[in-house]
Amino acid sequence: MKKKVMKKLLFTFAFMVFAVVTPSVKVSASSYNYDFFKNPVPSSEGLSYKATYNDKAILAADGSDEKLTFDVLSDMEIVGEKIFVIDSRANATDKVHLQSSSSKVDIVRRSGIYILNSDMKWENQFYQFEINDTVRQKLDEFYKRVDYTTAPEAVTATQLNATSVAARAPYTTIWVPNENGQEELLVETLEDKTEIYEKGDWKLGLFLYGATGISVTNYGGETFIYVADTGNARVLKLAYDEANNSLIAVDVYLTPDDETVFFQFDEDIKLTTKKVFQPTKVTVDRYNRVYVISDSVYEGILEYNTDSSFNRFLGKNLVTANPLKAFWGKIFSETQLNLIEDDLPPSFTNIQMAPNGFIYATALSASSTGAQSQKIKAINTSGADILRRNGYVTPDGDVKYLNENSKNRDMITGASTFVAIAVNEDGIYSAVDTVRGRIFTYDSEGNLLYISGEKGSLSNSINTPSAIAYLSKPGQPEYVVVLDKGSKTLMLYETTEFGRLVNSATQMYADNYIIESEDIWREVVKMNSNYELGYVGIGKSILRLAMNAELRWNTLDVTKFMADNNISELTKDNVKLLVNEETKENTIEINGVKFEIDELKENKDRAVEISFDNEEKTISWRYAVATEEEKMDFYKEAMSYFKLGRNATYYSKAYQFYRDGILKENFALIMGGGVVIVIAYIAYMVTKKVYTKKLNKLNNKEEESDV
Amino acid sequence: MSKFWLKTKSILKVILEDYIKFPLRLLTSPIQGFTEFKDEKKGKLSVAVVFLLLASLLAIIRFNNDGIIINTNNPEKFNSVTILIYTIFPPIILAVANWTITTLMNGKGKMKEIMTLAGYCYFPTIIISFVNLILSNVLIESEVQFITLLNILGYVLMGYMIFMGMIVIHEYGVFQTIATVLLTILATLVILFIALLIFDLSQQIYGFFYSLYDEIVTRFF
Numbered sequence: 068m069k070k071k072v073m074k075k076l077l078f079t080f081a082f083m084v085f086a087v088v089t090p091s092v093k094v095s096a097s098s099y100n101y102d103f104f105k106n107p108v109p110s111s112e113g114l115s116y117k118a119t120y121n122d123k124a125i126l127a128a129d130g131s132d133e134k135l136t137f138d139v140l141s142d143m144e145i146v147g148e149k150i151f152v153i154d155s156r157a158n159a160t161d162k163v164h165l166q167s168s169s170s171k172v173d174i175v176r177r178s179g180i181y182i183l184n185s186d187m188k189w190e191n192q193f194y195q196f197e198i199n200d201t202v203r204q205k206l207d208e209f210y211k212r213v214d215y216t217t218a219p220e221a222v223t224a225t226q227l228n229a230t231s232v233a234a235r236a237p238y239t240t241i242w243v244p245n246e247n248g249q250e251e252l253l254v255e256t257l258e259d260k261t262e263i264y265e266k267g268d269w270k271l272g273l274f275l276y277g278a279t280g281i282s283v284t285n286y287g288g289e290t291f292i293y294v295a296d297t298g299n300a301r302v303l304k305l306a307y308d309e310a311n312n313s314l315i316a317v318d319v320y321l322t323p324d325d326e327t328v329f330f331q332f333d334e335d336i337k338l339t340t341k342k343v344f345q346p347t348k349v350t351v352d353r354y355n356r357v358y359v360i361s362d363s364v365y366e367g368i369l370e371y372n373t374d375s376s377f378n379r380f381l382g383k384n385l386v387t388a389n390p391l392k393a394f395w396g397k398i399f400s401e402t403q404l405n406l407i408e409d410d411l412p413p414s415f416t417n418i419q420m421a422p423n424g425f426i427y428a429t430a431l432s433a434s435s436t437g438a439q440s441q442k443i444k445a446i447n448t449s450g451a452d453i454l455r456r457n458g459y460v461t462p463d464g465d466v467k468y469l470n471e472n473s474k475n476r477d478m479i480t481g482a483s484t485f486v487a488i489a490v491n492e493d494g495i496y497s498a499v500d501t502v503r504g505r506i507f508t509y510d511s512e513g514n515l516l517y518i519s520g521e522k523g524s525l526s527n528s529i530n531t532p533s534a535i536a537y538l539s540k541p542g543q544p545e546y547v548v549v550l551d552k553g554s555k556t557l558m559l560y561e562t563t564e565f566g567r568l569v570n571s572a573t574q575m576y577a578d579n580y581i582i583e584s585e586d587i588w589r590e591v592v593k594m595n596s597n598y599e600l601g602y603v604g605i606g607k608s609i610l611r612l613a614m615n616a617e618l619r620w621n622t623l624d625v626t627k628f629m630a631d632n633n634i635s636e637l638t639k640d641n642v643k644l645l646v647n648e649e650t651k652e653n654t655i656e657i658n659g660v661k662f663e664i665d666e667l668k669e670n671k672d673r674a675v676e677i678s679f680d681n682e683e684k685t686i687s688w689r690y691a692v693a694t695e696e697e698k699m700d701f702y703k704e705a706m707s708y709f710k711l712g713r714n715a716t717y718y719s720k721a722y723q724f725y726r727d728g729i730l731k732e733n734f735a736l737i738m739g740g741g742v743v744i745v746i747a748y749i750a751y752m753v754t755k756k757v758y759t760k761k762l763n764k765l766n767n768k769e770e771e772s773d774v
Numbered sequence: 775m776s777k778f779w780l781k782t783k784s785i786l787k788v789i790l791e792d793y794i795k796f797p798l799r800l801l802t803s804p805i806q807g808f809t810e811f812k813d814e815k816k817g818k819l820s821v822a823v824v825f826l827l828l829a830s831l832l833a834i835i836r837f838n839n840d841g842i843i844i845n846t847n848n849p850e851k852f853n854s855v856t857i858l859i860y861t862i863f864p865p866i867i868l869a870v871a872n873w874t875i876t877t878l879m880n881g882k883g884k885m886k887e888i889m890t891l892a893g894y895c896y897f898p899t900i901i902i903s904f905v906n907l908i909l910s911n912v913l914i915e916s917e918v919q920f921i922t923l924l925n926i927l928g929y930v931l932m933g934y935m936i937f938m939g940m941i942v943i944h945e946y947g948v949f950q951t952i953a954t955v956l957l958t959i960l961a962t963l964v965i966l967f968i969a970l971l972i973f974d975l976s977q978q979i980y981g982f983f984y985s986l987y988d989e990i991v992t993r994f995f
Contacts, residue, residue, distance in 0.1 A: 103846075715915055
């Protein structure tokens, strides 16, 4: 008896120890995904952190010791293997030579363009840009409106540093060092009073003022850089000459001539109620049409024609109606009305021209709660949003998050806010969220593929992202570069094995290699059993297999067989498929020697297809047509995978075929059964009627006899 | 043997009469049916309770066994007690609210009758729910409209039954019944409001005592 009690106690104690010691499973914040029920589930990482580059870690490509100094990294574009970064340098003050002054003067916010190569070494940095005659003419024409008459040689630092755009000099003369130059200029006085002179020329040129957007095109070998020169209310087109290391402004896109919206430089800027054109981001399509978003402009994206004239507004965001606000608007007084926020359409945060020709735009959420908003849009030439949103969650970032009014102060609250987007050739796009520092990657159908990155001030976490771009180097996995304004760094993310598999399977599906993608999806599911997209992918390929009525290829290695039989190579002539006409048996002969395959013998009455690969030394065969039973098995298998992936639409598709098959198989039984039941029922009714009639008659007779 | 058979037969007959034939009569000829329901005591509270339990049982079964085409329930969130409470409480609260209103408006219905009616009105939805459970597993996504149609039919029949029942039980006219229905909804809201208030208050009291306990524990132990 006592022993039993002891045993019980010991067992309880052991269990308690086990319960305490067993570590609780924790899910890393950086690797999760959303399932069908919009719950976060642990997932494999699609992008993994590789490296961080700050200005001190970026070496010069030519081997010199000179370093870049990052200030406010605003935008980035990757074309080919070159990374173009624009630094708006909002806090910077530079000592610059001006023709009007004998000594160096302070110039503020002189933005710079850095050009880096794919090894993360800087090749060039530009702070001043020569202009050609077209640009000069356009600027002269435009600045006539403000009676701007200062000659470029006489521009002073005050005119270049003016905070008001109307008072600022549009262009000036810049010192261009040149060994064969005409003039000599004192450029530096060292501490031992040695004076250094430099040869060069004064040329017409300009500085940027707080520029925040960059876009680069390389159609037909010529590289053009488009810069949204925010502070100067213009977009510049710069021609990049790699050989001469020069960036020359060849065109300029000025304030749009829409007088209802924009300040036209023809009245006092302090009194105007119109908006000053402040281009923040710029993107260009392959026909050199320029698209610009401007600060506090709610009319949409601005489109410029190829001749740099303003064309139209595109893709306006809509306001969500707020009935409660409309109600209070009827009741409140003027002062009270001024206190509540206006219902403005959400403004765009970034635009990016995708390889497929659509403008991918990121916008703030339409409502303060962030629900049902369209934060990512794919805008076509007619301004309509054609982004597909077929995933379990819409491409709007995090679905589950703490409300902004949450009392939990340790956590980041509020919905995701996308600030930049990158689109690759397969239509897969990654958008970076500034609230939680996460990169959300979606496919062209709108499925959430993977989420990576986290917010923080550590070197491997995203602080305040400002741009994102794909960087692909031949023979290496695809990288994602994130430009971080907060930590003044470029961060490199590498596509993991998982991410690579998911990307390639998605691409194969888009390219209609659906059956072939099955193996890749199976790998994906092996790595991450929570991945519902993987199950759906497997299901889709099985369903396609069944619908095509062709069985997959079976590949066999014949290296040993060839060595045994002294066969040197596989050719069209020596690999033969023989069909015995009597027994209908399929045999494969290589160079006259039979190659035995058991499965072929067992299924002799079906047509077989073969192919071979001489380099790999393999022979592949498949049945041309699947039998009805096999098809049914496939439909059933596909259904089970769709159920795992929770895809009702495709489940229905597979189930419809399956149901039809069952009905077809059992048609005789069902119809026969139905007919038998109907006949039996009729017979029962008839006999009942007859019987009751007889009974009634009998009863009546009895009653009569009684009487 | 024959005695047992006779007994089973009579039980089956009662079940057929009480659980199927009479509710069907309520649907097909409501005025006569509900007069029998009230005057001949044909409406039984036991049957109403069984109907309510059946409805909640079906809701519990359907949570996990509905076909994928209409099922968006998360199996991890399955809680049979919650489903039971959510199906049983609304009719009870509505019945109580209706009673409070109709006693003030010269309704002839008793509390027991109203409760019984609340149970009986689940009859069409139980049958349609069962049919839908099967249909959702054999239909495909483009045929979901059938299920939706049946659902609507079920709720319409339910509303019809409640409406006719109220007319007969309380001996009201049509417009008076509509007014009572609206007032019942209002009364339900008041009841829910008071219930929430009590719930919140009790939670605050609990929180107060808990913080007191917390303070004592951290200070003196």
